[in-house]
Amino acid sequence: MTFSQKRSVLPGFGPTLGYAIFYLSVIVLIPLSALFFKTATLTWSEFLAAVSAPRVLASYRVTFGAAFFAAAVNGVFGVLVAWVLVRYRFPGRKLIDALVDLPFALPTAVAGITLASIYSPNGWLGRYLEPRGIAVAFTPLGIVVAMIFIGLPFVVRTVQPVLEDLDQEIEEAASCLGADRWQTFRRVIFPIMLPAILTGFALAFARAIGEYGSIIFIAGNMPMVSEITPLLIITKLEQYDYGGATAIATVMLAVSFLLLLSINLLQKWSRGKANDN
Amino acid sequence: MIKRKSGKGASNITEPAWVRCLLTTVALGFVALFLVLPLTAVFVQAFEKGWEAYLAALNEPDTVSAIWLTLLTATACVPVNLFFGIVAAWAIAKFSFPGKSLLVTLIDIPFSVSPVVSGLIYVLIFGLQGWLGPWLQAHDVKIIFAVPGIVLATVFVTFPFVARELIPLMESQGCDEEEAALTLGASGLKIFFRVTFPNIKWGVLYGVILCNARAMGEFGAVSVVSGHIRGSTNTVPLQVEILYNEYSYAAAFAVASLLALLALVTLALKAVAELKIRQTLTDTER
Numbered sequence: 001m002t003f004s005q006k007r008s009v010l011p012g013f014g015p016t017l018g019y020a021i022f023y024l025s026v027i028v029l030i031p032l033s034a035l036f037f038k039t040a041t042l043t044w045s046e047f048l049a050a051v052s053a054p055r056v057l058a059s060y061r062v063t064f065g066a067a068f069f070a071a072a073v074n075g076v077f078g079v080l081v082a083w084v085l086v087r088y089r090f091p092g093r094k095l096i097d098a099l100v101d102l103p104f105a106l107p108t109a110v111a112g113i114t115l116a117s118i119y120s121p122n123g124w125l126g127r128y129l130e131p132r133g134i135a136v137a138f139t140p141l142g143i144v145v146a147m148i149f150i151g152l153p154f155v156v157r158t159v160q161p162v163l164e165d166l167d168q169e170i171e172e173a174a175s176c177l178g179a180d181r182w183q184t185f186r187r188v189i190f191p192i193m194l195p196a197i198l199t200g201f202a203l204a205f206a207r208a209i210g211e212y213g214s215i216i217f218i219a220g221n222m223p224m225v226s227e228i229t230p231l232l233i234i235t236k237l238e239q240y241d242y243g244g245a246t247a248i249a250t251v252m253l254a255v256s257f258l259l260l261l262s263i264n265l266l267q268k269w270s271r272g273k274a275n276d277n
Numbered sequence: 278m279i280k281r282k283s284g285k286g287a288s289n290i291t292e293p294a295w296v297r298c299l300l301t302t303v304a305l306g307f308v309a310l311f312l313v314l315p316l317t318a319v320f321v322q323a324f325e326k327g328w329e330a331y332l333a334a335l336n337e338p339d340t341v342s343a344i345w346l347t348l349l350t351a352t353a354c355v356p357v358n359l360f361f362g363i364v365a366a367w368a369i370a371k372f373s374f375p376g377k378s379l380l381v382t383l384i385d386i387p388f389s390v391s392p393v394v395s396g397l398i399y400v401l402i403f404g405l406q407g408w409l410g411p412w413l414q415a416h417d418v419k420i421i422f423a424v425p426g427i428v429l430a431t432v433f434v435t436f437p438f439v440a441r442e443l444i445p446l447m448e449s450q451g452c453d454e455e456e457a458a459l460t461l462g463a464s465g466l467k468i469f470f471r472v473t474f475p476n477i478k479w480g481v482l483y484g485v486i487l488c489n490a491r492a493m494g495e496f497g498a499v500s501v502v503s504g505h506i507r508g509s510t511n512t513v514p515l516q517v518e519i520l521y522n523e524y525s526y527a528a529a530f531a532v533a534s535l536l537a538l539l540a541l542v543t544l545a546l547k548a549v550a551e552l553k554i555r556q557t558l559t560d561t562e563r
Contacts, residue, residue, distance in 0.1 A: 011468070012465045019361075021380070027432055028384075028436060031399055031401075081308060084305075088301055106494070107540070109517045110514070110537055111315065181296075213500075213514065249391075256390055
């Protein structure tokens with residue numbers, strides 16, 4: 001059946017759309033607009049001073065830098081895990097596959113205290129790392145470790161469907177044309193996976209920059225050194241510096257929206273590539 | 278240069294065994310380090326002082342009220358977001374209208390906002406200095422630093438879960454069955470309950486599971502709005518933080534193990550729901 005330009009004949013369009021927009025506005029849009037209105041009460045110079053103070057800039061460096069590094073690690077290892085889960089058979093494969101989603105399901109505070117205790121100087125891993133000079137807990141490296149944990153599923157889950165849908169005929173054709181396995185991977189398979197990898201990277205990055213609970217226990221939370229931007233927002237709130245907190249939150253929100261836009265575009269590219277194949 | 282692979286005429290589409298072994302080991306090592314190790318650490322440290330200390334930690338009054346508050350929050354959040362998810366998915370999946378993709382993007386917003394920012398925006402509206410602050414204070418209604426604020430912030434962060442699961446599912450199922458029911462004279466609600474719902478029930482379960490897990494485990498947003506008042510505005514994740522910061526490690530992990538258990542149940546139910554959703558989709562394709 002084909003449909004004309006008219007909407008579908010099913011009932012309930014008006015009420016459902018109306019309620020959806022109403023609920024969306026009350027819960028999401030109006031509260032978010034409070035952020036912008038509050039920021040608008042600051043003058044430009046107050047706003048710029050609030051978002052570019054040295055402590056704030058340091059928190060951006062820590063947060064965005066650690067998130068980028070962690071997302072990169074997840075990009076590499078996520079592809080590896082996805083490949084192994086899709087292509088190989090080994091005992092416990094289904095269990096590991098389900099376990100990959102653990103960072104989605106585990107509450108952030110639990111992840112936070114667990115990672116902090118494992119990597120602290122007398123923790124399970126910390127007791128071996130600290131004497132060798134690798135300080136993880138209470139340093140920016142700890143922030144990276146926490147961000148790797150929470151971003152782990154993103155790349156795996158975006159790359160897995162691409163690998164699963166990959167037509168073996170393409171690889172067979174490449175092999176028939178004389179490519180060895182590495183060449184086939186590099187020239188045929190990897191380009192197909194690339195949009196998904198970038199999407200997963202962007203998702204992991206976006207999640208990591210906003211994350212709070214998993215990170216504050218293992219980070220040192222020292223201003224200028226290991227303080228993440230969400231923590232700085234809370235600190236300002238506790239000091240009743242609502243203007244400052246709101247200004248920084250606006251910056252974070254703007255970055256989140258930009259990332260959301262990029263992710264949508266990446267997903268469109270990914271779908272386009274998938275349709276080509 | 279490209280070399281010819283020697284051997285059988287069949288084309289080569291797998292890696293040599295040693296490569297497979299190496300890749301599998303490295304991948305499993307990564308998973309063990311980042312997933313298995315923390316998961317086991319929670320339970321091992323929870324029981325470090327034995328069963329009795331574990332049960333005593335869970336029976337402590339502040340912890341019990343935290344558990345009640347978490348259950349209350351989830352019970353309030355999940356149904357309202359479920360209702361919204363179903364309603365929005367119906368409007369989006371079964372009809373076409375301008376601005377549809379904008380609406381879908383807007384629904385996804387809470388997903389991409391930092392939890393701390395999510396809590397902040399409710400403080401800006403309902404806090405003492407917020408828009409409604411003076412009015413609320415005049416009427417002695419407490420929202421921020423009280424239970425309603427916690428529920429509101431949690432509703433925000435769990436807002437998209439059911440909708441973003443149902444929308445693609447219902448879109449891929451199309452309108453044919455519903456329209457057939459319409460031609461047979463069914464009313465709107467009848468169409469929904471007798472035709473649509475059986476097809477989406479596993480999607481609904483999936484969305485509800487994720488929504489619940491996030492509602493019970495939310496930390497950042499609740500941290501901002503709750504005021505951390507022991508015995509009354511602490512949820513289980515906040516209680517974990519308090520115990521940990523007081524160096525009551527075994528107690529903190531005991532309480533955390535409840536959340537970890539919830540996570541494992543969530544993962545198991547999620548796997549089942551995903552399987553059933555795949556089956557539903559292949560059934561409707563036939």
